[in-house]
Amino acid sequence: DTLADNGLIKSIMVLFILELSLKPVLQYLDIWGALQRHFFAPRATHQRKMNLCFQSSAYDIGERSTNVTTILFFTLYYAAIFPCGFIFAFVIFSQMYWSDKYSILRQWRQGPKIGTSIAKMTNIFFLITIAVYAILTFN
Numbered sequence: 001d002t003l004a005d006n007g008l009i010k011s012i013m014v015l016f017i018l019e020l021s022l023k024p025v026l027q028y029l030d031i032w033g034a035l036q037r038h039f040f041a042p043r044a045t046h047q048r049k050m051n052l053c054f055q056s057s058a059y060d061i062g063e064r065s066t067n068v069t070t071i072l073f074f075t076l077y078y079a080a081i082f083p084c085g086f087i088f089a090f091v092i093f094s095q096m097y098w099s100d101k102y103s104i105l106r107q108w109r110q111g112p113k114i115g116t117s118i119a120k121m122t123n124i125f126f127l128i129t130i131a132v133y134a135i136l137t138f139n
Contacts, residue, residue, distance in 0.1 A: 012078050016088040019071060024099045030107060033057055059111035064100060065122050068093070072126065076133035 033056065041053035075089040 009082055012082045012085065013088075015074070016085060016092070020088065020092050020095065023067075024095055027099055027103060030057070033107070056107055056109040059104060059108040061111060061114060062118055064096075065118055067096065069122060069125050069129070073129045073132075076129055077136065079133060080137050 036053040036055075041050050044050035044053060071089055071092055075085045078085055
C-alpha cells in the first residue's frame, strides 16, 4: 500500500530529502580536500608533493548532468502518486544551481574543454523522460 507507514510515498519523500540535504553538505565540506590540505600537506616530504596536496578537485560536467537527469526522471516517474515531488525538484534544482555556482567559482579547478556531446545526449534523455511521464500519467 502506498499510503502505509513504511510505504512507497514515505520512501520517495526520504529520497528527496536526502538529495536535498546530504549532497550539498558533502559538497560544501569537501572532506577529502580538507584532509589533503590539513593532514597530508604538512607531512609531505617534498615541496612538489605538498603542492599536489593543495590542488582543488576537478569539475566533472558529466556527473553534474547525471545528477540533474536523475532527479528529473525520479520526479516525473513518481509524479502520479507523489505530486509534491515537483516542489522538491524545484528546491533541489535551485540548491544545485547555487552550490555548483559556489563550487565552480571557489572550490573546483577549471574542467577540461568539452564539446556539445553531453548536452545533446542530455537533451535526448530529457525527451525520453517526458515521453515516459506522458505514458505513466495518461488516463
